[in-house]
Amino acid sequence: MNNNKLFFVLLLTFLLLSVGFFASQCSQSNKKQSEVENEYLGDAACKSCHKTEHDQWLASDHFKAMQASNDSTVLGDFNNAIYSADGVTSRFFKKDGKFFINTQGEDGKNHDFEIKYSFGYYPLQQYLIEFDRGRMQVTRQSWNSRDNKWFHQYAGQNILPNDWLHWTGNAQNWNTMCAECHSTNLKKNYNFDTDSYNTTYSLLTVSCESCHGPAKEHINYIGSAAYKSGKKEKGSYMLMPKNSSQHSEINTCFPVMQEK
Numbered sequence: 001m002n003n004n005k006l007f008f009v010l011l012l013t014f015l016l017l018s019v020g021f022f023a024s025q026c027s028q029s030n031k032k033q034s035e036v037e038n039e040y041l042g043d044a045a046c047k048s049c050h051k052t053e054h055d056q057w058l059a060s061d062h063f064k065a066m067q068a069s070n071d072s073t074v075l076g077d078f079n080n081a082i083y084s085a086d087g088v089t090s091r092f093f094k095k096d097g098k099f100f101i102n103t104q105g106e107d108g109k110n111h112d113f114e115i116k117y118s119f120g121y122y123p124l125q126q127y128l129i130e131f132d133r134g135r136m137q138v139t140r141q142s143w144n145s146r147d148n149k150w151f152h153q154y155a156g157q158n159i160l161p162n163d164w165l166h167w168t169g170n171a172q173n174w175n176t177m178c179a180e181c182h183s184t185n186l187k188k189n190y191n192f193d194t195d196s197y198n199t200t201y202s203l204l205t206v207s208c209e210s211c212h213g214p215a216k217e218h219i220n221y222i223g224s225a226a227y228k229s230g231k232k233e234k235g236s237y238m239l240m241p242k243n244s245s246q247h248s249e250i251n252t253c254f255p256v257m258q259e260k
């Protein structure tokens with residue numbers, strides 16, 4: 001092979017490799033494009049076309065799975081009520097329109113904790129407190145909304161502050177134990193190195209897209225010329241369409257928890 005030929009062979013190889021490389025880059029970015037195309041839009045985006053479902057959802061416990069605490073969401077007695085059980089005395093009170101519980105903290109002593117969110121509605125309601133490192137904890141004291149009284153989780157047990165089951169410990173940590181099923185599109189975002197969370201969600205509570213999946217593609221499809229000209233797409237790009245199997249319904253309510 002003379003030098004000229006070698007040069008052309010090398011050039012050709014280089015060109016072929018470059019084409020291959022750019023082609024793979026393109027298909028990768030195309031794939032990413034279609035993956036990110038579907039987005040969570042929130043329940044407000046469904047209202048105009050699905051008013052009946054939206055009204056029903058507003059009246060459901062799913063709408064109340066997690067709510068900012070205020071006079072219309074908090075059911076518990078925060079009128080200076082006192083509850084003693086299992087060696088712990090707690091007081092529930094209001095100050096400047098906010099809700100507080102005075103109860104046993106991590107150090108074994110009583111402190112005031114501000115209730116950030118109410119969790120659930122009926123037949124019981126629980127309460128979330130913000131802690132450092134992005135954590136939220138569920139108080140042991142819970143409201144029985146059927147009989148209107150306070151009660152303890154793990155009633156009858158003497159749980160010490162350093163116990164895994166103490167409300168300040170990992171068993172009662174919202175980020176890991178509760179959040180995935182009680183919000184929409186939750187990302188736990190746990191940082192192992194700093195033992196902290198940067199938990200995010202699209203919507204606070206169990207909204208339409210928590211069960212039906214992100215709806216951007218669905219709404220684009222309904223607005224498309226293809227749909228208007230009569231082209232039907234099974235499920236209309238949504239999860240849990242009509243006549244879903246019992247199996248898929250159960251899997252929606254109790255999904256296999258994944259590391260996110």
Ligand code: HEC
Pocket residue numbers: 041042043045046047048049050208209212215218219222223232234235236238239240241242
């Ligand atoms: C512009 C109107 C429009 C909007 C906005 C809209 N939808 Fe729909 N949706 C429709 C129509 C029309 C259908 C019926 C599609 C068909 O012909 O099968 C439908 C069907 C559905 C179905 C049932 C699919 C099936 O096959 O049973 C679900 C679930 C659904 N929508 C959820 C949602 C959710 C959740 C939102 C909001 C995030 C939403 N939709 C927003 C118009 C809309």
Ligand code: HEC
Pocket residue numbers: 061064065119120121122123124125126138171172173174177178179180181182253254255
């Ligand atoms: C695997 C999913 C899942 C996890 C994890 C989960 N929940 Fe729930 N939770 C549900 C479902 C589903 C219901 C509705 C059950 C029913 O109504 O019978 C529910 C209902 C409730 C209710 C009842 C009130 C209501 O409005 O129906 C409370 C309170 C509650 N959960 C608190 C918690 C707390 C606190 C945690 C974490 C320690 C937690 N949940 C973790 C799925 C979950």
Ligand code: HEC
Pocket residue numbers: 043046047050053054055057062206207208209210211212240241242243244245249
């Ligand atoms: C807790 C889960 C859950 C939530 C939250 C939820 N849905 Fe559904 N949805 C379902 C299930 C389950 C079905 C029935 C599927 C079947 O027939 O098997 C359904 C059915 C539907 C249908 C089809 C009804 C029909 O018969 O044509 C529409 C449209 C719909 N939902 C819209 C919504 C909208 C809009 C919201 C929010 C406002 C919402 N859904 C919230 C679970 C949910």
